[in-house]
Every structure is written in C-alpha cells, then in structure tokens.
Amino acid sequence: MSKLTGKVAAITGGASGIGLASAEAMHAEGATVVLVDRDEAALKKIVARLGERAIAQVTDLLDPASCDAMVPQVLEKAGQIDILHCNAGTYIGGDLTETSPATIDRMLNLNVNAVMKNVHAVIPHMTGRGTGDIVVTCSVAGHSAIPWEPVYSGSKWAITCFVQTMRRQLFKHGVRVGQVSPGPVISALLADWPEENLRKAKENGSLIEPEEVAEAVLFMLTRKRTVTIRDVIVLPTNFDI
Ligand code: NAD
Numbered sequence: 001m002s003k004l005t006g007k008v009a010a011i012t013g014g015a016s017g018i019g020l021a022s023a024e025a026m027h028a029e030g031a032t033v034v035l036v037d038r039d040e041a042a043l044k045k046i047v048a049r050l051g052e053r054a055i056a057q058v059t060d061l062l063d064p065a066s067c068d069a070m071v072p073q074v075l076e077k078a079g080q081i082d083i084l085h086c087n088a089g090t091y092i093g094g095d096l097t098e099t100s101p102a103t104i105d106r107m108l109n110l111n112v113n114a115v116m117k118n119v120h121a122v123i124p125h126m127t128g129r130g131t132g133d134i135v136v137t138c139s140v141a142g143h144s145a146i147p148w149e150p151v152y153s154g155s156k157w158a159i160t161c162f163v164q165t166m167r168r169q170l171f172k173h174g175v176r177v178g179q180v181s182p183g184p185v186i187s188a189l190l191a192d193w194p195e196e197n198l199r200k201a202k203e204n205g206s207l208i209e210p211e212e213v214a215e216a217v218l219f220m221l222t223r224k225r226t227v228t229i230r231d232v233i234v235l236p237t238n239f240d241i
Pocket of ligand 1 (some may be wrong): 012013014015016017018019036037038039059060061062063087088089090091110137138139140181182183184185186187188189190210
C-alpha cells in the first residue's frame with residue numbers, strides 16, 4: 001500500500017509550480033487530490049492527465065466569497081480533507097514606495113488572509129475527526145529580511161508566525177501543522193523576479209525544481225503521527241541565508 005492511500009488532499013495553487021508538483025507527489029502515493037486553483041483551463045487538463053483520484057476545484061482565493069466557499073465545496077466533492085496544503089501565493093519585489101496600495105492588498109490577501117481563512121475553515125472538520133495535516137508553503141523570505149522584497153518578505157514572515165502558533169494550538173487535537181520554505185524555485189512566479197536576480201541565480205545554479213519542494217512536503221506528511229516537522233527549508237546547495 002502506498003503511503004497516502006485513502007487520504008484526501010486539497011492543494012491550493014495546484015495548477016502550477018510547487019502546488020502541482022505537490023499534488024502529483026501525493027497522487028503518486030495513493031491520495032485523492034483536489035487541485036484548487038483559479039486557472040480552470042489548466043485544472044481541466046491536469047485532472048484529465050492524472051485520471052482517477054484527481055478532482056478540480058475552481059476557486060479564486062482573492063474573491064472573498066469564493067475563498068470562503070472553498071473548504072465546504074471540497075468537502076462536498078471529496079467527503080473529507082486529511083491534508084490541506086495552503087500553497088497559492090503571489091510575488092512582488094521592489095521598494096515599498098514603488099508598490100501601490102492595491103498591490104499590497106493583493107499580496108496580503110492571497111499570501112496571508114486566504115491561508116488563515118482556509119485553515120480557519122478546515123479546523124472544525126479536522127479536529128472533529130481528531131486527525132489532519134496542514135502544510136503551508138512559506139519561503140526563505142519568511143526567515144530572512146530580504147531588502148528588495150519588503151512586502152513579499154513581510155507576508156511570508158506573517159505566515160511563519162501563524163503556522164508556528166497553529167502548530168502549538170492544534171497538536172493536542174491530532175492535527176499537525178507545518179511549513180515548507182523554499183529558496184528560488186523554477187516556476188511561473190519567477191517571471192516577476194527582478195531580471196538581474198534571475199540572471200545571477202541562473203548563472204550560479206541557485207535555483208531548484210518544484211519537485212524537490214514536493215519531496216519535502218511528502219517527507220513531512222509521511223512521518224509517524226507522533227512527530228511534527230515544523231519546517232523544511234529547501235535551498236539550492238550554494239544558497240545562503
Ligand atoms: P506558480 O505561479 O507556478 O503557481 C501559483 C499557482 O497559484 C498558479 O497555478 C496560480 O493560478 C494560482 N493562483 C494564483 N492566484 C490565485 C488565486 N487568487 N486563487 C487561486 N489560485 C491562484 O508559483 P509557485 O512558485 O509554485 O508558488 C507557489 C507558492 O510557493 C507561493 O506561495 C510562493 O510564494 C511560494 N514560493 C515560491 C518560490 C519560487 O521561487 N517560485 C520560492 C519560495 C516560495
């Protein structure tokens with residue numbers, strides 16, 4: 001039997017990059033995966049490719065009604081949620097004064113508020129069953145003050161703190177909470193990185209693949225239930241924080 005047979009996992013941002021790699025890794029281990037994303041066309045193709053045990057959930061996490069409806073809709077489709085991987089996120093670099101208030105709202109609404117609201121929505125289900133795993137995709141930017149991305153870095157520090165407080169609150173109810181914190185990962189999100197940083201990262205080999213982050217997520221999920229992994233920091237070998 002595979003390690004996640006019989007489990008249902010909901011993965012936000014499941015149509016691309018880290019979320020897709022995480023969904024594929026869990027699916028390969030026998031889980032039923034619910035891919036949550038706003039990109040309906042991409043979801044359709046992925047679900048058709050994965051076949052059995054793959055479900056699409058079209059949700060725009062920046063739309064408050066759509067965000068709040070996500071967990072109930074997944075429960076209606078899949079019956080249970082054993083694993084919630086809060087992964088969807090967006091990136092913005094640059095000085096704070098160059099960042100519009102609307103962009104700050106969008107960053108915090110997706111990277112922070114949607115994560116907190118999705119966790120809030122799933123808690124009664126998981127604590128009611130006395131079991132569950134919540135994993136959040138954070139970032140090295142949530143451990144280190146990166147000067148060229150104050151809003152992104154701020155959003156990820158908020159999430160690091162949130163995860164660690166929820167971890168301590170929920171363990172007594174059988175629910176584990178952890179996070180994975182990658183360095184730069186080759187995905188669509190890097191298109192918004194400063195060009196100069198991307199060029200340097202490519203030159204010195206300091207980029208990793210989404211699949212390498214997914215391995216860390218799987219590592220956390222497949223420990224014995226008595227063990228919680230707080231955070232796996234996944235960095236290219238030559239990366240320093
Ligand atoms: P990605 O752009 O490849 O994937 C993001 C996915 O989220 C896309 O499928 C997109 O459609 C979806 N999404 C975006 N806005 C959404 C919304 N409003 N509602 C629903 N879905 C939405 O990016 P990625 O690199 O895989 O990023 C995933 C997570 O990893 C993010 O939280 C990001 O901050 C984090 N992260 C990325 C890197 C990196 O270098 N790529 C490094 C550290 C952390």
